[in-house]
Amino acid sequence: MDLQHAARMAKTAATRLSALDGATKNEALTQIVKALEADTAAITAANRQDLAQAEKDGLAAPLLKRLRFDEAKIQEACAGLRSLIQLPDPVGVTLSALELDRDLELYKVSRPIGVIGVIFESRPDALVQISSLCLKSGNALLLKGGSEAARTNRILADTITAAATRAHLPDGWLGLLETRDEVTEMLALDRFIDLIIPRGSNEFVRYIMDHTRIPVLGHADGICHVYVDREADLQMAVRVAVDSKCQYVAVCNAAETLLVHQDAARAFLPAVRDAFTQKGVALRGCAATRRIIDIPSATDEDWRTEYLDLMLSIKVVADMDAAVDHINTFGSGHTDVIVTADRSKAVRFMDRVDSADVFWNCSSRFSDGFRYGLGAEVGISTNKIHARGPVGMEGLLIYQWRMMGKGHVVADYSGEGAKAFTHKQLHKRFGQSHAEPTP
Structure with a gap:
């Protein structure tokens, strides 16, 4: 691939995409659903080839699980697309409206970011989610998947591109990179790419951040916690802890550490050990934990x-303060859970835990763009600017200030006898006539 040419085409396509109406984008998404369903046999065949090669190459079990893209996964992806179609067009929404003076109005309007570069590992379903979210939000996209999913990613990209073309989307809005060298080249394309979203290991994300001038949105680790408080319903706590760990272990929102209040430990730990043993989970614990249940010792590295x-x-921790300190010391700012019957304590926990997602009495696995009603997600961000947590369409949007006047000039508002600004909130959308009365 001539990456410079592809990036230039993506930049041009992004300009055209940003002006498309919602109906056109939804028609493209509808065509993509139809194409994915029609091409299911070919897609799954390509994925089986990738899986066979990955097993031969000794790919780790968690990555093998992420790599699988069977009929059930395709149907799940299509369900996500249908949900996305039902969402309102996020582009061109008036976020605020202010009268500066009579007939001088200032609007803050949602706009696409432009060209998004996404680098991800193993999961072909991520390609479908990312491309559909970028399409709906009016962004062009350059994608690089892991080499272990090369066949699956190629047929998915071809299927999506062909379907979108039938709906008259501009050429070049989606480009697929296929070599490691292209990633290095992409990191230097700050003239064309507006945002990079890396999805992978801590080392990989750090490498991306250290080798580009393009803004980077993402997270390095998913070290998530479940804290079982003294006031917890212990049956509920077992269910929440087991789901947080076991519902799908090879993802960034799965729990990795269980924290237990010392007053609940003796009653809770044997029950949760039995539940985890039934699921095949290998446990390790601190000294206080091992005095109650017989498991190997945990180290600081754990x-x-x-x-x-x-x-x-x-x-086992002395109290909630100790749990919060542990999370803020060892956590990655992703998703952390408290199980307690005390609402005020839950609120204090949420106020003090420095994470993108903090839950009360529910599984960490809910930290997901589709479950949040975002349509899907392009990634998870632990950043503290622009977007945080599961990044759906809102994380692929920025805003534009738009001012409408009738020959107004700054000189009239400066110096002796300067006119005063009214700074009055307006209750109307950008594009409504100056003469149209405000509701």
């Missing part, structure tokens, strides 16, 4: 490890 596997570390 507290900062993202297992992405059927492994879990357990620590």
